[in-house]
Amino acid sequence: MDIPRIISVDDHVVEPPNLWLDRLPAKYQDRAPRVVREKVRMSLVGGYTFETGVPDGVECDVWYYDDLKYPFTRLSAAVGAEVVKNEPTTFDQIRKGCYDQEARLADMDANHVEASICFPNILPRFCGQTFLERDDKELALLCVKAYNDWMIEEWCAGPGKDRLIPLTMIPLWDVDLAVAEVRRCADLGSHNITFSENPVPLGLPSVHSGHWDPLFAVCEETDTVINMHIGSSSKMPSTAPDAPFIISSTLTFQNAMGSVLDYTFGGVFDRFPDLRVAYSEGQAGWLPYVLERADKLWEERLLDDTGFGSKLPQPPSTYMKSNIWYCIFDDETAMANRDVIGIDRLTFEVDYPHADSTFPHTKDVAERMAAKAGLNDHEIYRFFRGNAIELYHLDRYHGITE
Template sequence: MDTHASTFPLIISVDDHTVEPAGVWQDRLPARYQDTAPRVVRAPLKEMTFLGGRFRPVMGEPGDEGPLGDWWVYGDLRRPLTRLDTAVGVDRDEVRLEVITYEQMRPGSYDVPARLADMDVNHVQSALCFPTFPRFCGQTFTEARDRELALLCVRAYNDWMVEEWCGPRARGRLIPLTLIPLWDPELAAAEVRRNAARGVRAVAFSEIPPHLGLPSVHTGAWDPFLAACDETGTVVAMHIGSSSRMPSTSADAPPAVGSVITFANCCFSMVDWLMSGKFERFPNLRVMYAEGQIGWIPYILERADVVWEENRGWGGVADKVTRPPSELFAEHVYGCFFDDAFGLRNLDSIGLGNVLYETDYPHSDSTWPKSREVGEAQMGHLPADVVERIVRGNAIELLELTSDGLWQGPV
């Protein structure tokens, strides 16, 4: 690996993304599901909008005019691959909301050897990758009508993630992140344990489950799932947008508005968790917020402590939150960032051990191929041992990687 003769530590990114190859489900499900399992077709785009945090694509029929793209077809769902799914290698001013084909994306988006090569270019040693077609916590399968098939799809994705994406070709440099059947916490617990037995230490979850029509973390509904995570040391990883509702202000607000306030769902979610009592019920439970940045955290912790201290009686949390929320945060919550100079200036108010680094490859926000240079510019004022912890040390500890920063597989 070319380290550019830099003293900057090799990066462990806790938020990158994979664009699933076309055969993930077709190759793994029984033959009777070939016509109903997720599959890719090439078709024209009829129209597509992204306003007010809502993404609305419409697939055209064969012979229709319009740009051709590759579309995932699954039940009633028609979901195209877009330039926003994989923007690396494209000039920022040329990144638009448009449909694309696999041939039009950088191969590192979906191909393991190409991904490792792009990680080398970017001074990245290891990476944890969120899904694309299933969406950030598997909402695609949660919304499906056929729950039997949906469960098979969740398991097939996890098998592909562990055995192929993070398999032998990855040489320990790709870290598995698995999905759960969100509609059934008991099945979710079983899937956590199945994957933990083969070395998986991270599972995707929604930052605000009620937005998906699911119970909140204030109920006991999720306790079987949380107990499994607590027992196995599996980190609950929540990406912005994993509630299928990106923050916005109005139905006609341009995407730029939402892009500025993407941290908001993480902020709301973190307060939910801190006031839920779950961290005291499940002392080994840990959660992380991918792409949420960190600069907003000090004020929220300050305010949460004030509310807990002064208003916990009428606030409905006195019987389940027995310690200041900031103490619970220090032991259970991790913020992830790729570009947050303000947060780095306020590390003492966040906690050095609660910060993780990311590169967001291959999305438009990604710092690829200059994540090392960006990191050096942001962290140049920090001591070397502090940079080491942020860029890789905390991730090694949280995800139970080897001391060299690699995923070791089944243990």
């Protein structure tokens, strides 16, 4: 089976220890994000806790940023580990491709991957929530801009140009600053931002409020894709406080499902018809039922004027199949229902360097997926490569074509 060079729409980069120290003014050196190696003790009993400065503890690289202390754990850089555990680690113990461009490109070559979009990973979290949570917003804004400059000028430059595709952050706490940062980064060559799947748990206005419309407008204007990773709301679904974590892991798709409905019934795509939204790691096996249910309710309540229905001029599925792309890595149900979802809506992820990553066997995994689903040559091309080119306009900005 001929699998084309893969374009992964969801990978991560472990932020190098000196990323912010090298780019922030000297007066912030004692408060900027930085790494200190310490002996720590971690516990998952009764909730997640950790202590630093423990003489008989485990060596760990701990991120410090203003009042924040955050230990580096193996789950954030799992590739290469024989057994993946939520345990302390250091940069010396992880695979170099997690944070070093040359090593990452070598790993991509060995893994049949041509291009990759990398989300933030540890200190910022998936859409920069850490900077939203700090009190000093002047420093936080400098940190966001420093990360974006590093992403564009270092991680995605030189040998990585047109293979590592820029994905930048916005200052979540101020929509006007966010608009300005989208424009600045687009001028520098980044046409992708990472955003929260649901801003409300972060203490921010909802998609329905109209607060984010200036952001959606500038993304449409600058041809910028909004990328939303599972967990970027800092809240994961669960059933009970004492439920095992595996239940939450099984239910993660609910975050993407809820966000899709927010954007669709919130009229975002009706107001911004050229806006493109991509969901990372949300899978898509749940989508056929949502398409059906949303359309039926829309049709049943067309004449309602009490707020029980929806004022969308077109069926909800229209927007879900024209403005939204979905990302999968092991979703056999989505593959079996690709005719309902639309094969042109599905993209593929490697998820390097997380525990779910298919590295270094991604090509073998792709072959098995395609064979089991009975994909034809056109579907294989679209799923593993072509849809990503179309979604991110990689032919226009990065010279990546068929």
